[in-house]
Amino acid sequence: MPVADHDPLGDEHFGERLTDALRDTGSTFRTDQALLAARGELHGRRLRTRRWAAVAGGVAGVALVGVAGAVLLPGGTGDRQREAAAATSPAARAASATPAGSVTADALVGTLKKLLPRGSFSSQEGRGTDTPAAGRTVSPYARVVYDDGRGEASVAVSVNRLLPGGEEARQTAQCPDGAFIAFDDCSAAKLADGSALVVLKGYEYPNRRGGTKLWSAELVTPRGEHVSVREWNAAAGKDSPVTREQPPLDSAGLKALATAREWRAFAAAVPVDPRASAAPPARGGSVSAALAGLVPGGLKVVAKGTPDPGFGYVVVDDGRGRSLVQVNDQPDMRDVEGQLFGAGAETLPDGTKVVTRQGPGEKGIDGIVMWTVDTIRPDGRRVVVSAFNSGGQNAPATRKEPALTMKQLERIATDPKWLSLG
Incomplete structure (x- = not known):
């Protein structure tokens, strides 16, 4: 990775982009993840599957990071036409046309140090809007190693602008x-000025190893200004020893830092990414509800996802332990069919191509396995169904194998019900 593209907020921002990418392209997909959500997720990009995969250290990466080689990120061949279409949308044109000023790394770092409670600083770094980034929109950030007398902690803030009312917002x-x-x-609240604030107390690693905590605050204003705060109980996010029991800022401190007016001024100077997408077009029904209706007999659905276009999940139990089952539904992926369904794909009588995979989960938790059936119909509709031997991707294994067989997963993925979702 070129030095100019290095992001000291760490892999969590990669996951965020990945997650969001998969959701934005999901209309193309979610890992997230996001990106291999950017958020298989995110941005799972959110992984997407969700952009939150990035925040918690690992979206939506949830949905397809585990499908090795199957995640296509923005900028790849299959996404160029989609990006061009998004960039020419009226909302994107209006947003990107907003005059942008200059935000320097020094100004960001100085503001972060000024806004933190009294303490000492042992290192700092940042990036402004004037930093070259291969022609793409970058998120300015500042990061410091801060000590309030209870041990060193890494604290970082990034700012950018989202499309108001868009999917990422x-x-x-x-x-x-x-x-x-x-x-x-986790708490999500609407502030008096209409801004949304989410405060999350999570972990750097999905299996909580090492005791490294990652706490965050996300602020999105009605105008699309986005402020993201991250803090760790260590001098660096990953592979750094824990230096204190908790990150330095509690929930109130995170809120105070994220809502400081200085950040909004910086964020307002950042152009909206022209590829930013509005909410995906309405689909014919909930993916989670459709999946729940296809669960084989003998399996009890004990949990399911909320209505969401392109991605859904259920947790099932056959009496021998919970098993997470998730599905990604993409309307037209013919432009990347050759990359995803090669010579090893099976072709069914109706022309549907099928690829199967069995392997370990991608969440860094021992014993988790992931079974996947990836399909594409002649009209380009791609349905990917995955099952785990756990009730959640961040939870220990509850059984030796997933509750569904590969044949059952294939029957779900090839069911004509998906055609009714639009």
């Missing part, structure tokens, strides 16, 4: 789903 204003993201507490 909506996702950012929600708490993550506990089926995918391990966290201790």
Whole structure:
């Protein structure tokens, strides 16, 4: 990765982009994840599957990061036409036309140090809007190693602008789903000025290893200004020893830092990414509800996802332990069919191509396995169904194998019900 593209907020921002990418292209997909959500997720990009995969250290990466080689990120061949279409939308044109000023790294770092409670600083870094980034929109950020007398902690803030009313803005204003993201507490609130604020107390790693905590605050204003605060109980996010029991800022401190007026001024100077997408077009029904209706007999649905276009999940139990089952539904993926369904794909009598995979889960938790059936119909509709031997991607295994067989997963993926979702 070029130095100019390095993001000291860490892999969590990669996951965020991945998650969002998969959701934005999901209309193309969710890992998230986001991106291999950017958020298989995010941005799972949210992974997408959700952008929150990034926040909690691991969206929506939930949905397809586990499908090795199957995640296509923005900028790849299959996404160029979609990006061009998004960039020419009236909302994107209006947003990107907003005059943008200059935000320097020094100004961001200085503001972060000024807004933190009294303490000492041992290192700092940042990036402004004037930093080259291969022609793409970048998120300015500042990061410091801060000590309030109770041990060193990494604290970072990034600012950018989202398309007001768009999908990314909506996702950012929600708490993550506990089926995918391990966290201790999350609150989502609407502020007096109409801004959305989410405060999350989670972990750097999905299996909570090492005791590294990652707490965050996400602020999205009605005008699309986005402020993202991250803090750790260590001097760095990943692979750094824990230096204190908790990150330095409690929920009130995170809120105070994220809502400081200085950040909004910086965010207002950042152009909206021209690829930003509005909410995806309405679909014919809930993916989670459709999946629940296809669960084989003998399996009890004990939980399911909320209505969401392109992605859904259920947790089933056959009396021998819970099993997470998730599905990604993409209307037209013919432009990348050759990349995803090669010579090893099976072709069914109706022309549907099928690829199957069995392997370990991608969440860093021992014993988790993931079984996947990936399909594409002649009209390009792609349905990917995955099952785990656990009730959540961040939870320990509850059984040796998923509750559904590969044949059952294939029957779900090839069911004509998906055609009715639009």
